[in-house]
Amino acid sequence: MLILRAIGPGGGLPSQSPFVMKAMGFLHVLGLDWQVDTKADIRKQPNGKLPVLVDGDKVIPDSAAIALYLQEKAGRWLDAGLSEYEKAVSHTVIRMAEEHLYFLAVYNRWADEENFATLRPSLQKIAPFPMSNILPGIIRKGVLKLVDAQGIGRMSDELRLARLKADLDALDAVLAGKEWMFDGGPGAADLSVAPMIATLTKSPADTAMHREILARPGLVAYGERALAELFPAPDALPFPPR
Ligand SMILES: N[C@@H](CCC(=O)N[C@@H](CS)C(=O)NCC(=O)O)C(=O)O
Structure with missing residues (x-):
């Protein structure tokens, strides 16, 4: 098993x-x-x-x-059915999603007070009282330290948003209205990209980043389709x- x-x-x-x-x-x-x-x-x-x-x-x-x-x-x-060119695009898209878009999504989820408040209850369950009261803050500090070291945490809100827009536009262009990133059914790129898209779409607070994803209905529908099927x-x- x-x-x-x-x-x-x-x-x-x-x-x-x-x-x-x-x-x-x-x-x-x-x-x-x-x-x-x-x-x-x-x-x-x-x-x-x-x-x-x-x-x-x-x-x-x-x-x-x-x-x-x-x-x-x-x-x-x-x-297996992708051309060499499609395989290269798939690899590039996966790296962008996992090594860049991921950190934007993490910043959105952990830095924003309203979003973090929704994470707190599940983080409190990790340890017994009284540790449960301080643990969420400690974990948050650690996560934001990582995003800071990566660089995205140190950027202005404007720059972060511009970088998010560029990533989302690129993914929207690769998707180009198709069901999945490439013809022939869901592939590795979809299994990497869709979780990032769904994480952004489902983040509870009305942040500027959240509004950016909602402004792209094709990507939102893609995330929902992936959640239902993959x-x-x-x-x-x-x-x-x-
Ligand atoms: N390259 C790794 C990244 C995994 C990763 O960053 N996992 C996060 C959760 S989203 C984690 O475990 N973070 C704990 C930490 O960094 O202390 C993979 O693809 O599995």
Whole structure:
């Protein structure tokens, strides 16, 4: 049985982490038998991050490595039908989504007070009282430190928004009104990009970043389509029987 160590669902998403969502998407689309483990301590994982896949005695960190492993295991490569050019565009889009757009989405979710207030209850559950009261603030500080070191956290609001607009316009152009990024069905690019889009769309507060995504109905519909077809529903996650 495959076990995915994961950050749990919330806000209409199967995971609060887009990288965990991506791994869940591969498991779901490939039709593999798996269970989710949301109790694993992030700090004890090989890279100090989630997701991590466990298959018997094999422990595989990182969503990209997990994606390769799962496709190998299933004997099915989602991008097999793409041309060399499409594969290159797919790779480029994935890198942009995961190494740039991700940090914009994280900033939107954690820096904004109203958005952070909605994260607080699930973060409080991680530790018992009185630690539960201070832990959300500590985690928030750590997350914003990462976004700061990456650079996006140090930018002006105007620059951050301009960078978000440029990413969203580029994704909208690659999508070009199609159902998925490339003809022939959903592929690896969709499993990386859609979680970022859905995370932005479903962020609760009315921020300037949120309004930017809502101004692109094609991308919003793409995120919704992906949630319905490529990822497990948040209330149907394969938790182990108690
Ligand atoms: N490159 C990794 C990134 C995973 C990642 O950044 N996970 C975040 C959650 S979205 C995490 O575990 N962060 C904890 C930390 O950085 O302390 C992947 O693709 O799996």
